[in-house]
Amino acid sequence: MKKIYGRPKYLKPRKFHYCAGCGHSLVHKMLMELVDELDIADRVIGVAPAGCAVLAYDYMDIDIVESAHGRGPAVATGIKRSVPNLVVINYQGDGDLAAIGTAESIHAASRGEQIMTVFINNGIYGMTGGQMAPTTLEGMRATTAPKGRDPRREGYPLDLSSLLAQIPGVVYAERVSVSTPRGIRQTKKALEAGLRCQLDGEPGLALIEVLSMCPTNWKMSPLDSCKWMDEVMSKKFQVKVLVDRRTKAIKKAASGNVD
Amino acid sequence: MAEAAIRAGCRFYFGYPITPQNEVAEYMSEHMPEAGGTFIQAESEIASIYMVLGASVTGARAMTSSSSPGISLKQEGISFLAGQELPAVILNVMRGGPGLGNIAGCQGDYFQATRGGGHGDYKTIVLAPGSVQELVDLTGVAFELADKYRNPVMILADGLIGQMREPVVLPEPVKHLPEKDWALRGAKGRPSRFSRSLILNVRRMEEHNWKLQRKFREIEANEIRFEQYLLEDAKLVVVAFGSAARVAKGAVKRLRKEGLKVGLFRPITLWPFPHKKIRELANECSEFLVYELNAGQMLEDVKLALSGSAEVFFYGRPGGVIPTPMDVAKIIGSRYYQRIKRKAK
């Protein structure tokens, strides 16, 4: 009998601590499938964020460095510059990438660091218990915006990925969502495109923003979370390729693999 | 210092401009690439210390340099380096005063440097050069110690040494760097590894903390450095570090010529601090004078060392005023006459 589906080789046989319906586990799984498919397990290194995914090394069977909140792009820079042959995955959340680490995110992009940032956007601070994030939508409630985010009081949600996409040092930026099977398939394609940027020597940073559910802090069932993401969240944060500056020849070759 | 770092095998320098230590970054930007290394002017002091962390975790020798306000920003990262047991060298060319202060020579960061500096129960090894030559020599030592103990090492200099120009003898470039079997460079031919400081299990967290503490005790037992100058028959011991010690040495020389039995004790490692040696000195001598370019920080360590076994007098100048050897000689001399000559009468 041929095994056609199973646990990815580089996903440790351990139960996820993530809440039911959380997007992190899906992204972890896809990343580890790609590590296997692209055969890069011996040259990949992950930078894990402060946040719910801080324990990424419990699940991903690859070298992983923990980073302080927001500092992932700087740590990833140090690693990549030291060992350019490594494929660096910098995994961050929304408060991490778009609030405390805004400077690090923008400048790693402007230097065109050859790393892939996986940006999990769930519009809320998960691990600390549902505080307002830079990406919290207008009207959305958070423990520190109990009446719902009012732009006059709490400011507007920040779409940092679109800003980053304007920086020439970003070679590829795509926003995807894991709320539907179709979205999940697209996410995997995007992650692959992001990883290939490093394998192909594209001269810059790849950014994959993943809209991801946080049922616990959204106070919704996993199913409702998916629905809300489709109907509300992805209206503000549109799922699309934000920029593609991959060099033409490589883009062409890659498109055979990506699409 | 920058050339000494390159010769010590440092191949990664990450920094952010701040006076008075920009010469280091400027030198690095030109010569680090020549040595096959990497120089990055980062977007902030915070980013630069985490770039050091990233390079260090791959096993490379990496450093950053800054001055007081910038070092405050780096403290978060220094704490992470200590927690993750990663080597790194940090040069602090201290400025005067809290806040922005000024760029004059000052020693106001003694507490911050020797008490850990960032959050959590940890220590950085702190080396205090007293001359440009010693700054060069201690740079090599700093990289050795950082690797040996897998711990951040700070070189604590001040604006005076930072801006001084003196001829120096540079060391030979190191040929062999230590093997780092803990480094993360992709899980090739071995199981995957991780580097972390988050340990949610309280018992394991305690274990990790005790492990760090055992390491710190080991450093205390093995790495204390100091200089003794004319202490054999001294009736009054001046204790000073860094550029203050240099001025104090001039003062001691002057007073010796006048026949006063004074000597100088200069801690070179500020952490670990030579407590034991100072206590021993108190067996021979009951008068101590601490001189610092701050309002009295190392003074606490000297008092702790003496635990009341000798009299301690303090002379300090915070804010960047640097007295001449003559000024300091006057202070030491008058104390000497008050306490020793008068007693003798």
Ligand code: SF4
């Ligand atoms: S709090 Fe939210 S982001 Fe964190 S594990 Fe639970 S669902 Fe996922």
